[in-house]
Amino acid sequence: MKLTRIILSFISAVAILFSMSATSFAKVVGDKIVLGAAVSLTGKYSSNGVHTQNGYNMAVDRINSMGGVKVGGKTYKFEIIYYDDESNPKRAAQLAERLISQDGVEFMLGPYSSGLTKAMAPVTEKYGVPMVEANGASRSLFTKGYKYLFAVLAPANLYLDVAIKTAVELNGGKGVKVAMAFEQDAFSQDVRLGILDAIKETGSTKVIDDKLPKELNDMAATLVKVKQMKPDVLVVSGHTKGALTAIRQIAEMKVDVPMLAMTHCDAAKLSKQHGKNSQYALCASQWHKTLTYKDDFFKDGMTYDADFNKMFGYAPPYQAAESSAALLVFKDAFERANSFDQKKVRDALAATDMQTFYGNIKFAPGGQNVSKPMVLFQVMCDAAGKCENKVVAPLKWASAKLIHPVPKWSER
Amino acid sequence: MDFLVFQYPMITVQACLDGILLGILFALIAYGMALQWGVMNIINIAQGDLVILGGYIAYFMYLYGIHPAWGVIVAPIIMYFVGIGIYKLVINKVVDRDLFISILATFGISILFMQLMNFAFGADVVLANSGYGTTMLFDSNVVLPNSKIFSAFISILFAVCLVIYMKKSKLGRAIRATAQNARAAKILGVDTEKVYAATFGINAALCGVAGALVSITFTIHPYMGLPYTIRSFMIVIVAGLGNLPGVAMSGMGLGVFEEFADYILGTEFRIGSVFLLLVLILVYRRFKLSKKREYLK
Numbered sequence: 234m235k236l237t238r239i240i241l242s243f244i245s246a247v248a249i250l251f252s253m254s255a256t257s258f259a260k261v262v263g264d265k266i267v268l269g270a271a272v273s274l275t276g277k278y279s280s281n282g283v284h285t286q287n288g289y290n291m292a293v294d295r296i297n298s299m300g301g302v303k304v305g306g307k308t309y310k311f312e313i314i315y316y317d318d319e320s321n322p323k324r325a326a327q328l329a330e331r332l333i334s335q336d337g338v339e340f341m342l343g344p345y346s347s348g349l350t351k352a353m354a355p356v357t358e359k360y361g362v363p364m365v366e367a368n369g370a371s372r373s374l375f376t377k378g379y380k381y382l383f384a385v386l387a388p389a390n391l392y393l394d395v396a397i398k399t400a401v402e403l404n405g406g407k408g409v410k411v412a413m414a415f416e417q418d419a420f421s422q423d424v425r426l427g428i429l430d431a432i433k434e435t436g437s438t439k440v441i442d443d444k445l446p447k448e449l450n451d452m453a454a455t456l457v458k459v460k461q462m463k464p465d466v467l468v469v470s471g472h473t474k475g476a477l478t479a480i481r482q483i484a485e486m487k488v489d490v491p492m493l494a495m496t497h498c499d500a501a502k503l504s505k506q507h508g509k510n511s512q513y514a515l516c517a518s519q520w521h522k523t524l525t526y527k528d529d530f531f532k533d534g535m536t537y538d539a540d541f542n543k544m545f546g547y548a549p550p551y552q553a554a555e556s557s558a559a560l561l562v563f564k565d566a567f568e569r570a571n572s573f574d575q576k577k578v579r580d581a582l583a584a585t586d587m588q589t590f591y592g593n594i595k596f597a598p599g600g601q602n603v604s605k606p607m608v609l610f611q612v613m614c615d616a617a618g619k620c621e622n623k624v625v626a627p628l629k630w631a632s633a634k635l636i637h638p639v640p641k642w643s644e645r
Numbered sequence: 646m647d648f649l650v651f652q653y654p655m656i657t658v659q660a661c662l663d664g665i666l667l668g669i670l671f672a673l674i675a676y677g678m679a680l681q682w683g684v685m686n687i688i689n690i691a692q693g694d695l696v697i698l699g700g701y702i703a704y705f706m707y708l709y710g711i712h713p714a715w716g717v718i719v720a721p722i723i724m725y726f727v728g729i730g731i732y733k734l735v736i737n738k739v740v741d742r743d744l745f746i747s748i749l750a751t752f753g754i755s756i757l758f759m760q761l762m763n764f765a766f767g768a769d770v771v772l773a774n775s776g777y778g779t780t781m782l783f784d785s786n787v788v789l790p791n792s793k794i795f796s797a798f799i800s801i802l803f804a805v806c807l808v809i810y811m812k813k814s815k816l817g818r819a820i821r822a823t824a825q826n827a828r829a830a831k832i833l834g835v836d837t838e839k840v841y842a843a844t845f846g847i848n849a850a851l852c853g854v855a856g857a858l859v860s861i862t863f864t865i866h867p868y869m870g871l872p873y874t875i876r877s878f879m880i881v882i883v884a885g886l887g888n889l890p891g892v893a894m895s896g897m898g899l900g901v902f903e904e905f906a907d908y909i910l911g912t913e914f915r916i917g918s919v920f921l922l923l924v925l926i927l928v929y930r931r932f933k934l935s936k937k938r939e940y941l942k
Contacts, residue, residue: 444912
């Protein structure tokens with residue numbers, strides 16, 4: 234009896250060992266390049282996590298069907314191992330560890346959100362695994378001296394400073410009064426830092442500087458202050474909740490402010506959920522389908538929009554577009570490195586200088602993409618109440634003229 | 646520190662009114678919590694999640710073109726049965742155990758509900774638009790969204806109805822009898838099992854009403870329940886069990902306190918200040934109790 238038990242446990246131990254070594258194949262198997270990714274399929278980031286995954290999948294599909302990646306005269310296809318990080322930073326870090334040490338992944342794609350990217354970056358850095366991420370914009374990601382982290386998107390501090398600069402320009406170069414309300418999370422606070430820089434640079438003054446707690450869904454107090462202080466610009470950043478709450482309460486309390494600038498408008502489906510109340514809101518975006526960047530795989534923004542719509546049944550938010558771009562960057566780097574050596578690929582990534590449908594990509598020493606400016610769009614509605622996001626800045630891509638100042642509620 | 650609120654009298658008025666309207670809504674949720682705490686000795690950690698679920702009911706009505714205000718009638722009906730269901734599945738197994746077990750059980754229910762809602766409704770923040778407009782007071786220096794006034798009004802209506810129901814109806818009397826002494830009530834022929842189920846159902850229904858109101862006034866999201874649990878817990882702690890006027894007063898008091906904390910300390914300390922107050926009150930209560938306590942040696 235005892236003996237059978239010993240034998241059994243021995244066999245199972247061997248089986249476990251065997252299965253572990255069996256999964257621990259190398260990242261490049263046969264004609265496949267295996268990338269690892271932990272994305273939020275459940276938990277509070279699950280909608281954006283799914284956008285991220287769809288973006289990745291669409292690019293893998295496209296690159297594979299258009300000939301794959303050519304390295305050393307041989308053609309390889311992309312494949313991604315996904316895990317669900319449950320929107321939980323701790324879990325994300327564990328999964329990064331697991332992808333690298335158990336699944337043997339040698340190249341990684343990023344998760345959704347700055348918080349989760351922050352949790353994974355130390356792990357990928359430790360193992361020297363190049364990670365191209367598309368959804369972590371927090372400035373602190375790029376000041377830690379990470380060598381293996383590359384972000385295709387513009388850092389968070391550049392999200393809304395364009396709005397302040399535009400307001401100053403429209404004010405004849407004189408400084409403006411700025412009211413700020415930012416959620417207390419890494420991303421929003423970075424946006425805030427960018428605004429502070431812009432305020433300093435333009436000689437503007439800040440009149441309100443509120444920090445919104447994560448659980449908050451009432452910002453009436455901030456808006457009462459706005460009514461009292463009459464700033465020229467109100468800047469709000471608090472993910473989708475912040476955007477929705479702000480629009481609802483600004484409309485309800487009839488707060489008049491000449492310029493309202495926000496983040497996460499398209500993720501919040503602002504114009505759909507709020508209709509005409511969201512009109513004139515100015516939103517920062519990493520990408521818009523009307524931009525005229527081009528590449529060989531997705532052609533341009535409009536084509537990407539149509540193809541994505543066909544594949545997944547909804548219009549791609551910028552989170553999906555930037556995720557697709559991450560794969561294009563990897564492909565380009567592999568081909569230039571002409572090798573699967575992690576160091577060589579890393580160096581090739583660092584030397585990236587290319588255009589994709591999503592924008593130009595060139596990495597600064599910190600890993601952030603510095604050659605793609607943010608765009609600002611404004612929600613504009615027609616008489617029938619149908620609302621659309623139209624790009625208003627930078628001027629090069631503007632499809633509509635910025636409406637400034639925002640008409641008073643009593644005149645709407 | 647910012648004393649803007651005292652420099653402009655209109656802001657003081659605004660803060661008080663905002664706080665009172667908000668507090669009335671909290672008081673409704675707290676009333677449900679006090680009821681089941683008093684009757685069943687269960688602290689329901691899932692209270693806030695029931696609120697959010699009620700909110701989703703109103704939201705889905707809104708999506709299908711029905712005005713979300715009808716949610717205050719539909720949500721409590723559905724939630725009543727959800728409450729009974731939870732009672733039959735989980736609560737009846739922990740109802741006569743000690744408080745810790747029931748806290749753990751409802752904590753589990755809370756997590757389950759969050760995940761289920763996230764799974765079923767997605768992680769997007771949503772809201773239902775009532776289109777109620779705004780009331781301007783004092784030469785439009787004080788603005789009150791009508792949706793907030795509507796929620797306060799509905800909350801009071803439901804609270805009053807419930808009080809009358811508890812006083813007059815047979816079930817109400819049975820609930821009160823069970824709260825006073827469950828064993829005696831049982832001996833006198835009250836089916837306490839039924840009373841417990843009904844109490845839990847009524848609490849869930851109240852959460853449903855509150856949830857519908859939250860979706861009209863604020864925003865809802867699967868993970869947003871906890872602040873509502875904390876606030877109602879807080880209100881009940883301050884008011885004490887079975888003290889209905891106390892619940893209403895402490896609800897409004899907490900609302901006003903929150904608003905002032907927001908203006909003076911800054912928005913970031915809004916929820917934090919509620920926690921701080923909770924700690925202070927618990928310490929104070931313990932201090933008061935320890936003076937009275939007698940030990941058997």
